[in-house]
Amino acid sequence: MMRIGVLRDHPATGGEPFARVVRFAFDDVRANGRLAHDLELVEEQADGLPQGTRESVEAAFRRLDARGVIAVIGPGISDNGIVVRDMADDVRLACVNWTGGDLTRSEWMFHYQVGSLEEEPAFLALHLAQRGHRRIALVHDDSLVGRRYVEFFDDAAARFGLEVVLLTESARDVRRLRAATPDAVLYLGLWFAARELGVALGASDWRPPVFSNSALMYGHASPDWRREWDGWCYVDAYSDHNPILQDVRARLGDSGLAPVTVAAAYDMGRLVAEGVGTAPSPTRESVHEGLERIKWMPAALGAPGTIMGFGRWDRGALKGRYLVLRSWRDGASVDVDER
Secondary structure, X not given: OEEEEEEEOOOOOOOHHHHHHHHHHHXXXXXXXXXXXXXXXXXXXXXXXXXXOHHHHHHXXXXXXXXXXXXXXXXXXXXXXXXXXXXXXXHOOOEEEOXXXXXXXXXXXXXXXXXXXXXHXXXXXXXXXXXXXXXXXXXXXXXXXHHHHHHHHHHHHHHHOXXXXXXXXXXXXXXXXXXXXXXXXXXXOOHHHXXXXXXXXXXXXXXXXXXXXXXXXXXXXXXXXXXXXXXXXXXXXXXXXXXXXXXXXXXXOOOOOOHHHHHHHHHHHHHHHHHHHHOOOOOHHHHHHHHHOOOOEXXXXXXXXXXXXXXXXXXXXXXXXXXXXXXXXXXXXXXXXXX
């Protein structure tokens, strides 16, 4: 029996429903004759950043290492991915994190991009430009995530001919936003300040077009919060039209998870199982090599045609249109991107 770890750094990044989907993916790889070993999932919980501590994440990783796992799924938050990155390299333990930041990547830290701090800004800038929104009021939070988003949006705005008429960290100052006379409001950052902006706009009589990064994925976990984002367009990572996700959800039945989490758990489960199945021997070093050999695997995440794989210098799993523009409407997430 070979052990695969799950590093749970947030309440939404683990648990039995998540593990069920990962095991389901293991079974599919085994049924295809690609996995000869039995795999056991072991989970460790951390009270991770941004609300918890890096020490809690470090302790959870050390516990997984001590339990002899040969690969780890997680963490799921960018701040924690940066914490684990160097630890994974130190002990030579391959991890597949599902954060949004390419700063988490390293020799032993593979990256399954559920969103992207670096690519979402260009994705949003393109859609803003295509819709004729040129004057942008940009609200961001003062976090590593928010600052990284703004850095890359600056580049994208110049590329697509957008003008940032206001840059502010105040999510509550609707009067100032309105006075800038933007064509659209853009929020970049974590979900807490996105909610503040939603509350502030909801209390006003101003209804500008609002776009946001993948922070609004948190609406899948909170009906109250998604009501405050009603009508907003945001970056998600699943498509209603992806046939692989449709098939997985049909076979699984009610998983109790949001579609984006089902897709992520299934894909990461297949990546790890393929890494183990391709490895010439059941060691950490062989699994690391096995992950690098995965090429052109169709993904459940993203628009139809999205693929996965790694390489010698390639740590980003998802290739193609893995970002999807969606909107919260009447409590439901609706795909508004072209197919």
